[in-house]
Amino acid sequence: MSKFPILEIFGPTIQGEGMVVGRKTMFIRTAGCDYQCSWCDSAFTWDGSAKEEIEMLTTEQIMDRLKEVGKDRFDHVTISGGNPALLQNLNQLIDALHACDLNVALETQGSRWQPWFLTIDDLTISPKPPSSKMQTDWEMLDKIIASLTEENRLSHLSLKVVVFDQEDLDYATYIHARYPEVSLFLQVGNDDLSEIDPEQLAHHLLSKYEWLIDQVMLSNTLNAVRVLPQVHALVWGNKRGV
Numbered sequence: 657m658s659k660f661p662i663l664e665i666f667g668p669t670i671q672g673e674g675m676v677v678g679r680k681t682m683f684i685r686t687a688g689c690d691y692q693c694s695w696c697d698s699a700f701t702w703d704g705s706a707k708e709e710i711e712m713l714t715t716e717q718i719m720d721r722l723k724e725v726g727k728d729r730f731d732h733v734t735i736s737g738g739n740p741a742l743l744q745n746l747n748q749l750i751d752a753l754h755a756c757d758l759n760v761a762l763e764t765q766g767s768r769w770q771p772w773f774l775t776i777d778d779l780t781i782s783p784k785p786p787s788s789k790m791q792t793d794w795e796m797l798d799k800i801i802a803s804l805t806e807e808n809r810l811s812h813l814s815l816k817v818v819v820f821d822q823e824d825l826d827y828a829t830y831i832h833a834r835y836p837e838v839s840l841f842l843q844v845g846n847d848d849l850s851e852i853d854p855e856q857l858a859h860h861l862l863s864k865y866e867w868l869i870d871q872v873m874l875s876n877t878l879n880a881v882r883v884l885p886q887v888h889a890l891v892w893g894n895k896r897g898v
C-alpha cells in the first residue's frame with residue numbers, strides 16, 4: 657500500500673479557479689514540486705517552510721480524513737499541490753475516490769505524464785508563462801495533450817495560463833494556437849502574496865482582472881477563451897486552507 661506526502665486536506669469549499677469554478681469540492685494538497693515558480697502561491701509545498709506538517713498517508717487514511725473533515729457534505733475532490741503528477745501510484749487514491757462515487761479533479765503544470773491522467777474527471781494543466789521563470793517542456797506538453805486527445809479526454813481537460821503581464825499574455829496566445837482544441841482559461845496572477853487584508857487584495861486583484869479582460873477583448877486570436885480571477889482570493893485573500 658503506497659503512502660503519499662500530504663500537506664492539507666480541507667473543505668468543503670468552492671473550486672476558486674478554472675474549468676469547474678464555483679463547484680463545491682474538498683481539497684487534498686500533496687507536498688513536493690519539480691518547479692519553483694517565482695510567484696507560487698503554495699510555495700510552502702516545496703520550500704521547506706511547512707516540512708514538519710507533511711504526513712505520509714495511505715489511501716485508506718486519506719479517505720478517512722476526507723470524511724472526518726468534510727462529513728457527508730461533498731461529492732467532488734480536487735487534488736492539487738505541489739505537483740501531484742510526481743506521484744506514480746496516485747491511481748490507488750483516484751480509484752478509491754471513484755469507488756465512493758466522488759468526482760475527481762486534479763491540478764498539475766504539464767511537466768510530467770501519468771497514465772492515471774486518463775481517469776481524472778476535471779484535469780487542469782497549467783503551463784507556466786515567462787514571469788514564473790520556469791521553462792516549458794514542450795515535448796512533454798505535446799505528449800500529454802496528444803495522449804489525452806487520442807483517448808477522447810478533451811471534455812475532461814483544460815489548460816489554464818496565469819497572466820501577470822503582456823509577455824505572459826503572448827505566451828497564452830501561443831498556447832492557444834498550439835492546442836486549439838483544448839479549452840483555455842486565463843487566470844489573473846496574484847502578485848501580492850503578503851497582503852493580509854482580503855479587502856485590499858480583492859481591490860487590487862479586481863483591477864488586474866479588468867486589465868486582463870481589456871487585453872483579451874482587444875485580441876483577434878484569443879476568442880474562444882475564458883477569463884477568470886481566483887475567486888477564493890477575492891473572498892478570503894491569501895489565507896491558507898480555503
Ligand SMILES: C[S@@+](CC[C@H](N)C(=O)[O-])C[C@H]1O[C@@H](n2cnc3c(N)ncnc32)[C@H](O)[C@@H]1O
Pocket residue numbers: 689695696697698736737738739740763764765781782816818843844845846847886
Ligand atoms: C499551486 S498550483 C499547484 C498545481 C500545479 N503545481 C500547478 O502549478 O498547476 C495550483 C494553481 O495555482 C496557480 N497559481 C500559483 N500561484 C499563483 C499566483 N500567484 N497567482 C495566480 N495563480 C497562481 C497555478 O498556476 C496553478 O494553476
Ligand SMILES: Nc1nc2[nH]cc(C(=O)O)c2c(=O)[nH]1
Pocket residue numbers: 669670671672673683698736737763888898
Ligand atoms: N478554493 C480554492 N480553489 C482552488 N483552486 C485551485 C487551488 C489550488 O491551490 O490548487 C485552490 C485553492 O487552494 N482553494
Ligand code: SF4
Pocket residue numbers: 689690691692693696697698699701737738739765
Ligand atoms: S508548478 Fe505549481 S506548485 Fe509548483 S511552483 Fe509552480 S505554481 Fe507552485
Ligand SMILES: [Mg+2]
Pocket residue numbers: 697698
Ligand atoms: Mg491555490
